[in-house]
Amino acid sequence: MIEVQDLTKYYGDLLAVDHINFEVCDEEIFGFLGPNGAGKTTTQRMLTTLLEPTSGRIVINGHDLAHDSYPVKRQMGLVPEESNVYTELTAWGNLMFTARLYRVSRQQRTERARQLLEAFGLWEKRDVKVEDFSKGMRRRLSIAMAIIHKPTLLFLDEPTPGLDAQSAHAIRDLIRQMNAEGTTIFLTTHQIAEASLLCDRVAIINHGRIAAIDTPEQLKQAFQRVQSVEVALEPGGNAHAQALEALPGVTTQVKMGDKWRLYTEDPSALLPEVIDYARANDLRVVSLSTLGPSLEDVFLEITGQQVGAVHHKAQEGGPQKRGGKARRGGRR
């Protein structure tokens, strides 16, 4: 479906996307992950013809985007990060405008608009100007506008941030449903949990380069050394931070609500140490479990970010690392 070859984008002297290569298969949900400023949106804008690459090639369904974008545009839907709806028009007016732009026939556009507005819970508000809509309603309308012509390829840029849980859930269900009906989805996001829930494969982009590309499970397998022990102690509190960090084998610790996550390369060796610490300090172990690497761990490992370091800095004025490492793992 999508072939990206040696794609590069410079903004003046700034290299935003650095000779990236990847493929997206038919009927796949492909996640494009990366921290802010990594090159995600720039890449997506080049794939959707909104931005001209400095060099490289994009081929979608056999059409080279540089010379033959018209057939691709007909099959493509785009949901940008900001809900780009016309606030002065009604929900119905927005859908009719988009349908006419994509040359959907009169009968089909009224049927499809009705279906979509009902599916998105906006039918009752169809004659209300969008300026009175909430953020979630605008988001839903923006997605409805992107799919009114039944695209075979849908680009979504950060579809759920800022939405309530119900709206986010409804949008994820819709993505799955569209994919089940044969639509290829290109999902740009920095929400790792969302990518983990939805994507068949993910690419992680960092500093303009593809750092990893695989299925979420394969990526987790490749980072088995990023394991952890999660423990909840009673009484809890921040007093345990230094002691837990000092336990043998702990590379870093992160407080997560009422629990502590202790990263280690050997969880089985760390478990008795945690129990001994609890006994010695007369603490009750409320819960204790070992965890494999999550997609978030993989993401942080690859992008060189460190949630724990931020936590420590706020707590104690500087990162606490054992063995003098600048960040966990260090693999890029």
Next chain:
Amino acid sequence: MNVEWTVRLRDEIAQAWTVAVKDVKVYYLTPPMLMFGLMLPFFLFFSFSVKREIGVEVGMARLLALTTFFTASSAGPVIIPLERRMGTYDRLLAAPMSLATLLLGKTLVGAFFATGVSMVPLGVGVFALHVAVADFGMLLLGILLASLTFSAFGLIFASIPTRSVGSIMMPSTLVRWPLMFISGIFIPLEEMAPWARVLAHISPLTYAQDLMNHAVLGRGTLNPWLDLALLPLLLVIFLLPAAWLHRRSRVLGY
């Protein structure tokens, strides 16, 4: 022309119309459009015409040229940066239509607005002040052609890669105001110094003003057929830098 291209052409015309109708609904009553497109030409006319002894016919011809010029050339510079800022312009750029179609749609928006606004002085002149128009057909054709041409002229500024209306209005004003003064609106061409008359020929407004003079007064300085031929030619010429600047925006990421 094969069937595929006939369908494509029909689609592109329909899409240009869709863009134009949408812009009419969304932007015509916005404050910048009312200020730059509706009020400014009338203010300019009255500022430069009060206490000058000009006939009603001459005044109407001048006002018609001014309204087509300022109203049509204001639409694009107001609408496109607003759309860029709201992200809605991406919706148009990603749609399956050519850049020429998008520019045609945007040209129509300004042209409709200017034609509509021009009907106010025309209606007042004809029905309230009983102006006898020399050639009504030529006048309507002139208003339409001038509106289209000046709307395309405005698109040159509208295509500057920016999301700020102010950043476009400044260069647009810097160019449009001098053109107004060298175009025979306030000083007739025949009263201009020879060097100024040469300069007047580079202004598109000169040909619109001359055409209005022919249509309303029955006399002008240039050949009316030259005016009628040059206005559509300028329309096409103005779309070329607009298209180039749009491509530049695609490189820069606006």
